[in-house]
Amino acid sequence: MTYSNRLSQEAERSLLERLRSREEAALGELYDQLAPWVLGLARRILDDPAEADEVLSDVFEQIWEHIDRHDARRGALAPWVLSIARTRALDALRRRRRWWRKAERWGEAHLAEDGGPLSPPDPGEAGVPGWPVHQEVHAALATLPEEQRRVVVLAYFEGLTHSEIARRTDQPLGTVKTRLRIAQAKLAEGLKHLKDWRR
């Protein structure tokens, strides 16, 4: 993909400043740009629309409360927001106390979705800010060998620890750690050029 039509990092800095100065319209703009991704991630983890909506609400409440904790030097806004979303969604998943059962049921079902061929966008989907980044991340994940992709998915989307992944995949703990380390290095290399999520 190309980033020639992407908004500059300057625009993100401006949005951040407006958020920090408590400009409510800026929160609305951020919502318009990132809510679909937050909701997509929350639904991916929780597989429950109502719970995902609740996570979405929690995430934007946390952003508004703690926007001053975002350090622009350490990365763009989108990954920071998505990390909050992931944490909140995994918290909700664990609260259910049946996450093992759900993980067992969904782990296999979503494996192809997370790294398989990307189906064409639904109408309107390609217009969502960040869609090109989504395509790139998806493609980067798809380049991983299946065994590496599997441990990445279990760690990121199911929130499993290394030991839990080892038990789930029936692999030695050392193998899991090695696969994760290699996968992380490949993803970091493949996605290092990403600085912004907007187009």
Next chain:
Amino acid sequence: MTDWLGMTPRPVAPRAELRAAVLARARGARRRPRWAVVRLAAAVLLIVAGGWWAGVSLRRLGGRVRALETRLAAAQDTMRLLRGPGTRVVQVPVRTAGRLGSVTLFADTAAGRWYVACENLAANRPDEAYQLWFATDGGMVTAALMPMDRSEPMWMALGIPAGVARVTGAAMSIEPRRGSPSPTGPMLFRLNL
């Protein structure tokens, strides 16, 4: 994990009505009291209350320790008196209100100190009290006034008053509640040492 992985799942367009609700809740959260502040205030309150309680407890404990030290010192003093080589022990049977009790005297005449133990004495009438006397060369000198509202064992250490040259004996009588300068009531016992 790589930061951008959160964009792997497909985006999901939120329901239109969700936007206003989410933003309103986020903005409202800013106006709610911050839990961190509430927790901090609660912690400070807890620490202050804990400090106050600890101070009060320490003062109480200090008072109890001092009281116990006093009682221990008294007990040790009593033990020294009881073990003293010059101490004489005399037990006197006493009948009060039809019951048989006793008064035991541990008298160290050399040091001028007495220890008195009363057992099974009847309770006094409301306007009366037991009074113990030293018998001296100059007559009876009051040793102790012992009003007893209930029949219960009683112990006391006595010192011979200044100015009394020699104690020759002891006596106990029933006197008015406030005591008498000299025996006036029924004499329960009188003995010479």
